[in-house]
Amino acid sequence: MSLPRRLLLALAGLMGAAGVALAAAGAHMGGDNLSTAALFLLIHASAVAGLAGGQTPRRGLLLAAGLLALGAFLFSGDIAARAFWGARLFPMAAPAGGMILIAGWLGLALAALFAPPAPPPRHDA
Numbered sequence: 001m002s003l004p005r006r007l008l009l010a011l012a013g014l015m016g017a018a019g020v021a022l023a024a025a026g027a028h029m030g031g032d033n034l035s036t037a038a039l040f041l042l043i044h045a046s047a048v049a050g051l052a053g054g055q056t057p058r059r060g061l062l063l064a065a066g067l068l069a070l071g072a073f074l075f076s077g078d079i080a081a082r083a084f085w086g087a088r089l090f091p092m093a094a095p096a097g098g099m100i101l102i103a104g105w106l107g108l109a110l111a112a113l114f115a116p117p118a119p120p121p122r123h124d125a
Contacts, residue, residue: 001115008052013064013109015045020101049108060111067104071097 019041026034074097078089088094 001112001117003117005052006112006115008048009112010109012045012049012052013105013107013112015041015048016105016108017102019045020098020105024095024098045105060107060115064104064107064111067100067107069104071100071102071104073097075101 019038021038022034022041023038025031026038074089074093076097078093078097081087081089
């Protein structure tokens with residue numbers, strides 16, 4: 001994977017992790033500006049990751065994707081369960097989901113940073 005792709009994917013991972021952390025801070029501190037910043041980071045982290053994607057190591061991508069899916073399920077599932085049924089999935093499901101989301105975004109950053117360098121182009125005749 002080329003250095004620019006690696007750096008952009010790493011940046012996307014850091015943006016996603018920061019977005020989840022800011023969303024939590026905004027929710028607990030009541031900061032509309034924090035929530036807006038979190039929203040923009042999360043939307044654009046996904047866009048950067050999609051646009052810069054490419055040949056990231058399969059294992060690293062799968063692990064990051066699995067963590068993001070699990071974290072989103074736990075966090076969003078717990079919030080939705082509270083809204084619809086007035087009950088939690090289990091104690092601390094939302095905070096655990098949020099931490100897993102941060103870990104997933106950081107996993108993307110690490111997978112990108114430690115990806116093997118792109119092989120030199122072949123000049124076959």
